[in-house]
Amino acid sequence: MAELDTSGGGKHKGGKVRSKKASTRVDLTAMVDLAFLLITFFMLTTTLSKPKAMDLTMPDKDEQTKDQMPMAASRSMTLLLGANNKVEWFIGEPGKSQPTTEGFGKNGLRKTLIEKGREIQQSTGKFMFVLIKPSDKSNYKNVVDTIDEMNITGVQSYAIVDITPPELELLKRDGNY
Amino acid sequence: MPRVKVQRKSTSIDMTAMCDVAFLLLTFFILTAKPRTEDPVPVDIPAATTEIPIPDDNMLMLTVGQGKVFFSVDGNDVRKQTLIQMGDKYGIKFSAEQQEKFSGLPVFGVPLKQLGGFLDLDAEGRKAFQQSGIPTDTTANNELSDWIRESRRVVVSLHNRALRISIKGDNKEEYPTIKKLIGVLQKQKINKFSLITTVKAEAK
Numbered sequence: 001m002a003e004l005d006t007s008g009g010g011k012h013k014g015g016k017v018r019s020k021k022a023s024t025r026v027d028l029t030a031m032v033d034l035a036f037l038l039i040t041f042f043m044l045t046t047t048l049s050k051p052k053a054m055d056l057t058m059p060d061k062d063e064q065t066k067d068q069m070p071m072a073a074s075r076s077m078t079l080l081l082g083a084n085n086k087v088e089w090f091i092g093e094p095g096k097s098q099p100t101t102e103g104f105g106k107n108g109l110r111k112t113l114i115e116k117g118r119e120i121q122q123s124t125g126k127f128m129f130v131l132i133k134p135s136d137k138s139n140y141k142n143v144v145d146t147i148d149e150m151n152i153t154g155v156q157s158y159a160i161v162d163i164t165p166p167e168l169e170l171l172k173r174d175g176n177y
Numbered sequence: 178m179p180r181v182k183v184q185r186k187s188t189s190i191d192m193t194a195m196c197d198v199a200f201l202l203l204t205f206f207i208l209t210a211k212p213r214t215e216d217p218v219p220v221d222i223p224a225a226t227t228e229i230p231i232p233d234d235n236m237l238m239l240t241v242g243q244g245k246v247f248f249s250v251d252g253n254d255v256r257k258q259t260l261i262q263m264g265d266k267y268g269i270k271f272s273a274e275q276q277e278k279f280s281g282l283p284v285f286g287v288p289l290k291q292l293g294g295f296l297d298l299d300a301e302g303r304k305a306f307q308q309s310g311i312p313t314d315t316t317a318n319n320e321l322s323d324w325i326r327e328s329r330r331v332v333v334s335l336h337n338r339a340l341r342i343s344i345k346g347d348n349k350e351e352y353p354t355i356k357k358l359i360g361v362l363q364k365q366k367i368n369k370f371s372l373i374t375t376v377k378a379e380a381k
Contacts, residue, residue: 028192035199042206051222053231053343053371058359060368081352140241140350141223144372148225162356 056147059159075120076129079109079146080167082176083137087146091116094166101174104145113153130158133167137177217286217308218242221348224377231373237328237340238373239321240284242347244354245310246321247286250328250340256280258331259324263289266323271296286310289320313357322361329365345373 073092080088080099087109090099102108113130120128130150134143143160150158171177211233220242233251240247250256257280264271267289271279275296286308287295298306313321325342332340342362346355362370 025189027189028196032192032196032199035196035203039199039202039206042203042210046206046210051231051345051373051375052225052227053229054225054227054374055229055369055371058363058368134352134356136351136353138352139348140346140352140355141348143352143355144223144225144346144374147372148227148374148377152226
């Protein structure tokens with residue numbers, strides 16, 4: 001393609017007849033083009049599809065464990081995951097304190113977690129314990145979002161537990177079920 | 178005045194070195210690339226801020242979408258042995274050809290009774306086949322929990338390692354499906370597992 005013939009042979013008058021030497025160079029441009037195209041393709045596909053793993057530890061369901069500690073209600077926060085991406089939270093036992101409905105995200109759940117965590121830390125001197133109770137109307141994304149908020153706000157102890165009927169009633173009353 | 182003669186030079190550049198580098202990189206990327214397993218149902222995985230990459234091998238992945246559960250485990254030898262043990266347990270005999278096909282099957286979700294017929298299909302037929310998911314119910318010995326138990330046993334006996342369990346769920350999946358799955362895992366005393374997520378884009 002882009003190669004000039006610089007061999008300059010073929011001007012012999014008489015004398016020996018020499019066979020013309022063909023150039024041994026091969027044009028590699030097309031090959032390089034192809035190689036770089038494939039490189040681009042593989043680079044983009046490998047870096048983009050790398051899923052991450054979020055570790056989750058569930059509380060042991062075995063009831064024979066002896067080393068269970070009583071947990072003060074004053075420093076336990078319960079999150080009820082309802083329908084339509086809404087979450088209700090309250091501190092302490094159900095029925096005794098009024099739940100608040102909130103959305104997920106930066107200004108919703110995260111703000112509350114940070115504020116309440118600090119309050120509980122100051123009043124009791126211990127860290128907050130969060131119980132996550134997803135209802136049947138919540139979806140998988142809500143659960144992952146909630147655990148993610150735990151990781152972001154640095155809540156050390158949290159657990160996913162089944163929802164109880166009185167808590168379900170709270171969700172129903174507030175129209176989140 | 179003599180004319181200044183412009184020396185004519187060849188316009189071709191030596192491409193050899195460039196070609197070498199290009200193919201070296203290409204080989205590297207091809208070898209490191211993992212073929213993406215296609216999910217039988219569209220699964221839109223949720224985003225989170227965790228940045229721990231999933232391990233490349235020794236994984237058991239349960240894909241959940243549209244209320245169905247699909248099963249996949251890494252390693253051809255593990256898959257083959259798991260199928261043999263499952264066949265023994267349920268009294269179904271799989272031919273050598275079916276075992277070979279199963280060992281190359283990255284993900285599946287059919288009841289064990291249909292699995293033989295599913296394996297006899299060719300690649301195109303398998304893609305078109307509507308997989309119904311692995312049966313799960315609330316009893317302690319359902320098919321899914323048997324699959325998990327057998328593959329864990331196989332991994333321990335073949336590689337002497339503990340299998341890592343992970344759940345890959347769809348964003349819109351209703352929680353009861355996930356709850357059932359977690360229940361199945363907890364019945365086998367698996368209290369620690371991973372959820373597969375993608376990296377969250379920066380919050381606006």
